[in-house]
Amino acid sequence: MNTRIAVIGAGPGGLTCAAVLRRHGVEVTVHDLDASAGARDQGGTLDMHADTGQIALREAGLIDGFFALARSEGQSKRMLSRHGEVLGEHLPQEGEDAAPEIDRGQLRALLAGSLEPGTVRWGHRLTGVTPGGDGTHLLTFADGTRTVADLVVGADGAWSRVRPLVSGASPVYTGVTFVEACYDNVDLAHPVVAELVGDGHMFATGDGKGLIAQRNSGQHVRAYIAMRTGEDWHRAAGIDPGDTAAVREALLKAFAGWDERLLTLITGNDGPYVSRPLYELPTPHTWPHTPGVTLLGDAAHLMSPFGGLGANLAMLDGSDLALAVARHDTVDEAITAYEEVMLPRAIEATGQVSGVLDRVFGPGDRGAGDAPDFEREGREYKRRAAEHLQRSQAR
Ligand SMILES: Cc1cc2nc3c(=O)[nH]c(=O)nc-3n(C[C@H](O)[C@H](O)[C@H](O)COP(=O)(O)OP(=O)(O)OC[C@H]3O[C@@H](n4cnc5c(N)ncnc54)[C@H](O)[C@@H]3O)c2cc1C
Incomplete structure (x- = not known):
């Protein structure tokens, strides 16, 4: 495809999408409102799950770079009651790799650093998107610049400026x-x-x-x-x-x-x-196929952070979209193939996470029975990662 691709947002999802596209020789430009990759505090640490974030990093060719920075010992978890009693604890084994931790700033630097200079246009805040009627879109930025894209990827997070092109949904407290x-x-x-x-x-x-x-x-x-x-x-x-x-x-x-x-x-x-x-976005959040535009990550399925899925899914979305673009002849076919996988996955994930806030922030005290089975969680990430590997080897 000789396509003008504009990814809006250099978060984990948008940057992963760009890194996988570039690995397949597809041109892409990423626009982000931040002045540079390290312009603001990027927030805390993220655990990269074997069955989502790590798959995306592998597709981007960055899995070794990730493990060089990741903290395996960061997988230790302890749950206490409000009276200070330990209700559950997980201490990772030496070399445990189901969900190692990485600082968000380090992850952004790893992803952005893998792209050729100039791929990310920092200090580029999208202010408007106008459909051209033929699947193209005119993008306008705060600095007055404009560009036309054949594929606009809304990777611009919770308060996405791209989302209104496909859906009227907006986040609720x-x-x-x-x-x-x-x-x-x-x-x-x-x-x-x-x-x-x-x-x-x-x-x-x-x-x-x-x-x-x-x-x-x-x-x-x-x-x-x-x-x-x-x-x-x-x-x-x-x-x-x-x-x-x-x-x-x-x-x-x-x-x-x-x-x-x-x-x-x-x-x-x-x-x-x-x-x-x-x-969070009201669920289920879906939209009719819209030529020349799609969403990924929080723009598509903003959910509460309980479950630690948001960045992991954003990256898997980015990787899946990039692979769909690389494997299909037209933008329309690529968007359709991507959304057929991403939308049901997002619905399933938001369903899993939706009751968690009510359980965690319910009235009264928590007891040992409320502690998650952290070891089982890790085994599940690994099991699903192995299934994914088998499926991709069979393709
Ligand atoms: C407290 C907290 C803890 C969390 N912990 C975890 C965790 O442990 N594990 C996990 O997987 N997830 C976690 N999450 C969720 C995770 O942060 C998000 O799901 C993830 O960052 C989404 O990635 P994204 O790329 O879709 O969007 P974002 O990370 O939001 O990136 C969007 C990018 O778009 C840019 N942008 C926005 N508007 C514009 C515009 N108009 N023009 C140009 N650029 C624009 C922004 O500058 C930003 O760089 C947590 C969230 C919170 C709030």
Whole structure:
């Protein structure tokens, strides 16, 4: 295909799509509003599952680069009650590779760095898309530049500017907000936090709230102080979100009665708190085939982060779309083949994740029976990855 392909968004999904396209010799341009790959804090750590994210990285030729950066020990997980009792724990075996962790910033640098210079147009915010009527689209950017594309890929996340071309859906608030807090030099400066989080993740939930912490690389820990609350909770409580002391006081009041050591996650942070209300797209989210345009990742199936599927699926979508483009003669055939696989997969995944917030943030205390079977999860990733390999070898 001699096709002008414009991917909007250099997140995990858009960059994976571009990397797999380039590996198959297909020209592509990626446009992102960020000024550069490292322009802003990319957020925490991601576990790359063997049956999704790792398959996509393999298709992009980046699996060895991933394992060189990934933290196998980051797969350790511990679930506690709000009173501090350990309800479940998983300590990974040496070399366990079902879902190793990588910082988002490292993943973005790995993916973007694999593309020829100029493939990603940084500082390019899409402001408008106009259908040409023949399957082409005119794209307009905030800096006044314009370009025409035969295939527009909406990989521009939750608040996608491309999505309205195919669907009227928009994200709705889940009722849960994460308040983010960070700890630097954690082993020396924050020993209680370091001990709670171990090498990987710690979750303590109960009474409609949660304290969740994850170790990133470089002795950095990121915590999410999670509450079932209004979308704009500080405004409702009359608190300036920039007033760290006032936010802390309100959080401590909300978590009254929780274990003292767990409360260190609220009291000991370096820097400000950042509120992140969680949104999801109504499900099932599908759309009629639309010539010259499709969606991937959060633009197509934004879901709550419980399940750790969002980035993994975005990358698998990106890889599947790129392979469909490489294997079909026309854009229309490629979009149809891709959406036939991606849409049912997204419906199944959102179905799995949809009840999790209600379970995790339900009233009352959690007990040992509520702890996920982390070992079984890892075995499932590996089993599905092996099935995928068998299917692709049979093709
Ligand atoms: C707190 C939290 C924790 C999470 N943890 C995990 C996890 O452990 N594992 C997991 O798999 N997922 C996790 N997720 C979900 C994951 O972050 C997303 O699903 C994933 O980032 C989606 O990737 P994407 O490429 O579709 O979109 P995004 O990562 O949102 O990337 C979209 C890109 O588009 C760009 N963009 C947006 N608008 C425009 C525009 N108009 N013009 C140009 N560029 C634009 C943005 O700058 C961005 O680079 C988590 C989410 C949250 C909120």
